[in-house]
Amino acid sequence: xxxxxxxxxxxxxxxxxxxxxxxxxxxxxxxxxxxxxxxxxxxxxxxxxxxxxxxxxxxxxxxxxxxxxxxxxxxxxxxxxxxxxxxxxxxxxxxxxxxxxxxxxxxxxxxxxxxxxxxxxxxxxxxxxxxxxxxxxxxxxxxxxxxxxxxxxxxxxxxxxxxxxxxxxxxxxxxxxxxxxxxxxxxxxxxxxxxxxxxxxxxxxxxxxxxxxxxxxxxxxxxxxxxxxxxxxxxxxxxxxxxxxxxxxxxxxxxxxxxxxxxxxxxxxxxxxxxxxxxxxxxxxxxxxxxxxxxxxxxxxxxxxxxxxxxxxxxxxxxxxxxxxxxxxxxxxxxxxxxxxxxxxxxxxxxxxxxxxxxxxxxxxxxxxxxxxxxxxxxxxxxxxxxxxxxxxxxxxxxxxxxxxxxxxxxxxxxxxxxxxxxxxxxxxxxxxxxxxxxxxxxxxxxxxxxxxxxxxxxxxxxxxxxxxxxxxxxxxxxxxxxxxxxxxxxxxxxxxxxxxxxxxxxxxxxxxxxxxxxxxxxxxxxxxxxxxxxxxxxxxx
Numbered sequence: 184x185x186x187x188x189x190x191x192x193x194x195x196x197x198x199x200x201x202x203x204x205x206x207x208x209x210x211x212x213x214x215x216x217x218x219x220x221x222x223x224x225x226x227x228x229x230x231x232x233x234x235x236x237x238x239x240x241x242x243x244x245x246x247x248x249x250x251x252x253x254x255x256x257x258x259x260x261x262x263x264x265x266x267x268x269x270x271x272x273x274x275x276x277x278x279x280x281x282x283x284x285x286x287x288x289x290x291x292x293x294x295x296x297x298x299x300x301x302x303x304x305x306x307x308x309x310x311x312x313x314x315x316x317x318x319x320x321x322x323x324x325x326x327x328x329x330x331x332x333x334x335x336x337x338x339x340x341x342x343x344x345x346x347x348x349x350x351x352x353x354x355x356x357x358x359x360x361x362x363x364x365x366x367x368x369x370x371x372x373x374x375x376x377x378x379x380x381x382x383x384x385x386x387x388x389x390x391x392x393x394x395x396x397x398x399x400x401x402x403x404x405x406x407x408x409x410x411x412x413x414x415x416x417x418x419x420x421x422x423x424x425x426x427x428x429x430x431x432x433x434x435x436x437x438x439x440x441x442x443x444x445x446x447x448x449x450x451x452x453x454x455x456x457x458x459x460x461x462x463x464x465x466x467x468x469x470x471x472x473x474x475x476x477x478x479x480x481x482x483x484x485x486x487x488x489x490x491x492x493x494x495x496x497x498x499x500x501x502x503x504x505x506x507x508x509x510x511x512x513x514x515x516x517x518x519x520x521x522x523x524x525x526x527x528x529x530x531x532x533x534x535x536x537x538x539x540x541x542x543x544x545x546x547x548x549x550x551x552x553x554x555x556x557x558x559x560x561x562x563x564x565x566x567x568x569x570x571x572x573x574x575x576x577x578x579x580x581x582x583x584x585x586x587x588x589x590x591x592x593x594x595x596x597x598x599x600x601x602x603x604x605x606x607x608x609x610x611x612x613x614x615x616x617x618x619x620x621x622x623x624x625x626x627x628x629x630x631x632x633x634x635x636x637x638x639x640x641x642x643x644x645x646x647x648x649x650x651x652x653x654x655x656x657x658x659x660x661x662x663x664x665x666x667x668x669x670x671x672x673x674x675x676x677x678x679x680x681x682x683x684x685x686x687x688x689x690x691x692x693x694x695x696x697x698x699x700x701x702x703x704x705x706x707x708x709x710x711x712x713x714x715x716x717x718x719x720x721x722x723x724x725x
Contacts, residue, residue, distance in 0.1 A: 223334070232322055233351060239266065242265070243264050243265045243492060249261050262492065264307050264492070267601050267668070268493065271666070275671070276290070276294045277296050279535070280532050281522060291567075296692065299707065300709065300710040300721065305706035308365060312359075313370070316355055320376070322347075326348040346406075349402055353421060356395050356402070359395050360395055360429060363436055366722070368386065368388050368722070383718065392429065403423060410456050414472055414482075424448070424479070430448065432676055433445075442621030443622045445612060446616045450623070452478065453610065457606045459476050460476040462639075472600055479603050480600040483597055484590065485597055493597070494581075494599040494600070498511055501519070502517065503575065504571060506556055506558075506577075511580045512580055512588040521570070524555075530687065532687065537662070550641060552662050557574055560573065563688075608663075608664060611636070614629035629651070630649075640662070680703070681698060683698035
């Protein structure tokens with residue numbers, strides 16, 4: 184494995200919480216094969232429990248790839264419930280970036296933008312978030328100074344565990360950030376809410392924003408310096424990056440612009456010692472752990488962190504038709520996901536961003552980020568239900584930068600890490616915040632960042648920009664960050680997600696695309712939770 188941390192997951196028998204957040208057990212602490220007191224009485228066990236918190240982003244249970252699931256399998260299929268897979272689906276399928284021909288529960292409704300309060304994927308994401316948060320709460324509570332002192336830990340052990348505690352707080356803040364972005368006003372619990380028989384109260388989107396902001400501002404002083412922690416674990420740059428992301432979207436979340444603050448923290452990340460990966464494709468290969476661009480990865484290993492989500496899902500889901508699975512380091516594809524394409528210019532992701540047309544079906548092949556598979560595919564998506572229609576994106580692979588296949592000899596599970604935070608995104612956040620009027624930055628630096636990204640894409644300065652505007656930034660984010668679970672959030676920030684000003688094939692369930700209600704900018708709280716918890720109020724429109 185690329186990191187020693189996840190080895191710890193297998194050293195402690197962590198029995199799954201059957202935690203459907205639709206009950207008042209949202210505050211319930213995890214159960215362990217060992218007595219909880221015994222686990223936390225030994226300072227050497229804390230790293231193992233911390234590993235479980237990180238593993239909540241990559242695994243779906245305590246066995247892998249299935250069995251002993253984290254979430255109640257009667258509510259959410261374990262294979263579907265993995266954090267990155269659920270986040271990808273609800274960030275990408277309702278947008279111009281992806282369609283899927285599967286008729287699995289909830290898949291058609293996502294691209295049609297027709298989900299309801301019992302929507303399968305929004306429910307899966309909600310449950311995953313509110314599985315992760317109580318796990319973090321328990322660790323944070325048990326690692327308090329008072330608890331460590333009462334257990335007689337040495338000063339050295341207490342110092343180490345405080346560092347782990349800061350990481351757990353960051354992971355909780357990350358999940359609460361996703362809750363803000365996807366659901367708005369949600370149930371709230373922290374380490375001060377002892378497990379018991381009470382219904383969590385609902386926190387407003389603004390108040391939750393303020394809470395996450397305050398946590399991250401504090402954590403920037405507690406986490407290790409940038410690039411000094413073990414690979415796969417968080418540091419100060421992660422706190423700065425998430426603050427920049429929070430501030431970039433603050434106007435959506437709170438109604439108040441925070442672009443100056445975005446520039447402040449994006450600048451901290453940009454000067455923290457990271458650099459762009461010279462070859463774009465290498466960011467999505469099995470040895471991407473060697474890249475100096477990735478700030479925070481969700482790590483995967485084809486032998487030791489097996490699930491049907493994460494990059495195993497991302498590699499398999501788009502391989503089908505005339506594509507040779509061995510070229511992607513897998514034994515077989517799942518023939519599902521493609522980018523939206525149409526015969527009309529500027530209609531569909533591939534057309535609009537990469538110049539794909541009937542006369543030029545491969546589009547701008549000079550741009551290394553153009554990874555559309557055209558052989559045997561029909562450009563125009565006349566029928567979503569057939570994999571033949573639309574172009575698959577070949578971005579994710581289970582092979583190394585030198586062409587070596589992944590570690591799983593069966594070709595089933597993937598080694599590639601998911602770059603949740605990376606430097607190019609930070610550069611684009613800085614540039615956008617400058618264009619939106621934030622102070623403390625300058626256009627020359629913004630252009631420099633944008634052109635560094637484009638020079639990587641084109642191999643030289645031939646496509647450098649002399650000026651940029653917000654429309655360009657949205658398009659460039661689409662080109663640079665395609666299929667990285669960003670698009671819905673970006674389209675909402677630019678006012679294009681629900682409106683009729685930008686249409687793509689099958690938006691709103693109509694072939695030519697149509698506007699949908701603005702209430703779709705938030706997902707609903709699962710109806711089960713609304714019924715079970717009298718403190719909750721549903722998002723408007725559901």
